[in-house]
Amino acid sequence: MEIIGFIAATLTTAAFLPQVYKTWKTKDVSALSLPMLLMFFVGVFIWLIYGYYKNSPSMIVANAITLCSAFLLIYFKIKYAKTP
Known part of the structure; x- marks a missing residue:
């Protein structure tokens, strides 16, 4: 089952x-939502903890x-955000 996870x-x-690469190259962060990115970051962090406790290398x-x-x-969103 772990192979399916991988x-x-x-x-x-x-x-x-590709989104990370494109943002890095263009420095265009106008389409990125900081609240969405923050929620996504926290969610992925929780999934990481869950994977650790489930002992799932793929997770x-x-x-x-x-x-x-x-x-x-x-980081890019904060660094490259245009300030009025």
Whole structure:
């Protein structure tokens, strides 16, 4: 069953990476919602904790990588936000 988790983890984590790359390259954060990113970050952190307690390597790896990606988007949103 863990192989199914790793397949799902790879797909869902990889799907998030192009957004991080695009935001990094363009520095355009206008379409990113900070409240959504913060809620997503907390949710992924909780999934990471859950994966740890379930002893699920696929959940731990996927959520650790996604947590880093979400953190980068939050950082970019704050750093590149246009102030009036």
